[in-house]
Amino acid sequence: MEYTVKKLAELAGISTRTLRYYDEIDILKPARINSSGYRIYGETQIDKLQQIMFYRELGVGLDSIKTILCSSSFNKHDALREHHGKLLDKKQQLELLIANVEKTIAMTEGRTYMSDKEKFEGFKKKMIEENELKYGKEVREKYGNGTIDSFNQKIKNMSEEQYDLIQKLTDDLNEAIKSAYEEGDPSSQLAQKACELHKMWLLNYWDQYSKEAHMGLVQMYVDDERFTAYYDKIAPGCTVFLRNAMRIFTGVEE
Template sequence: MKIKEVADLVGISVRTLHHYDEIGLLPPEEITESGYRLYSEENIEMLQQILFFKELGFSLKEIKKIISSSSFNRQEALILQRKMLVEKRKRLDKMIVTIDKTIKSGRGEIEMTNEEKFEGINFQDNPYEQEARERWGDSYVDTADKKLRKMSQDEQTDLSERWDMILNKLADLREQPPESREVQETIKEWYEFLNHNFSSYSPDMFYGLGQLYIDDERFTKNIDKHGKGLAEFMSEAMKIFAVNQK
């Protein structure tokens, strides 16, 4: 698509797209000899990500850092963005109710306490915002790499064996309900294993990781080596575990 077509599709200016290109946030797939900027489907998908993050209050500098991270995953980003937008919607709904009450109060129809005047006005961070900032920061990958580099060959072998052991154990439990006690205890082992050896996963991030097991065919293929349908089974069990932690 040409730059004007993209601008019209999204509802932003051509100047904005020029700016995104200039700062290295969204370079077009190709610039023709005549100087036309051509945008691919991948460019369009990345633009969607940029605008979602922008709506959620991230600066262009922060967005560039996030989407340039080697650990960035579009599907995982969408899951977290949805949570952030739902949280934002809840706050806005509360503020609208407070405004309606305030209008009635100004007409003398009702009385409001000082506490009621500020319901929904919350300047605390969206609980998922810091998670998004940390999830795709350099520290996520660096921490895991440093841990692996510090391990001896024997330690790396032990880690691999532990990995296989838990997945094989879960594969043997596939016929049980994912909410069963034994399955949940084993999923807890997986949660603690990942947190101890690779990075720090909150329950919500663990939930999102489980979704990736079925959304990303690379995850699915690797996990299903231990048993057909294991990725889908683990995904459901991980979601149940994450919800139960709240």
């Protein structure tokens, strides 16, 4: 039995373009070409196509398939195991992605649930997105996943009142940092009050507080340009000032 492209394509449930492509990349050549230039396939080609489709269904790339089909069964087995490893990696990566997306959705849902009026737009944008984006990785690395997970959980469970409170706290904190910074003395009462406020602000997100962790965080503000940029918006140079004040506040030498 002989087949033209269309026939074979229908038999195999693929497109004619695919067959021409397979011809082009030398993965499946027709048995012969007739006088009009038509591709003619035979039984041998059907068998090969079946094998190709078999590996294709396993997600193997055409390039790999080409070499697989020409190699011994030993190498086929090896190739499959390598492919398997790749798939597992992909899966793990995908699961991480899904978890992150779910977390983000949960956050936005928590927010919209609490306020239909997008009252907390600015708050959320600053707190959640910036926190997850900027702080997420670093905090995860330094203090483990638990820290940021509980952070997210806390945000979800917060009442509107709490949101307002934190909003106010944040404003007060920034104000305090600014005034203290303008005064210039990290050991001043104003500066130490700012540190206290920063601690209170932090306590809203951290499950357990430690001076060391607090100091570490503020030091990180200084070390990472992105953090510095964020805090220096209050006043240029105030990130370092905050760190110095915090050294005194926590008594931790870093």
